[in-house]
C-alpha cells in the first residue's frame with residue numbers, strides 16, 4: 313500500500329472522540345453555565361477556580 317493510499321484511507325476512516333479534557337475544550341464560564349443548567353454543584357462558581 314502506498315503512503316498516499318494509506319493517508320487517504322486514514323483521512324476517510326470514521327473517527328470517534330473517546331473523551332475530551334474539559335480544561336482544554338470549554339471556557340470556565342461555559343463549564344459553570346452548563347453545571348448550573350444541569351443542576352450540578354461545583355466546588356466554586358469562580359471561573360478562576362473551576363480548573364484550579
Ligand SMILES: [Zn+2]
Pocket residue numbers: 331333
Ligand atoms: Zn485523556
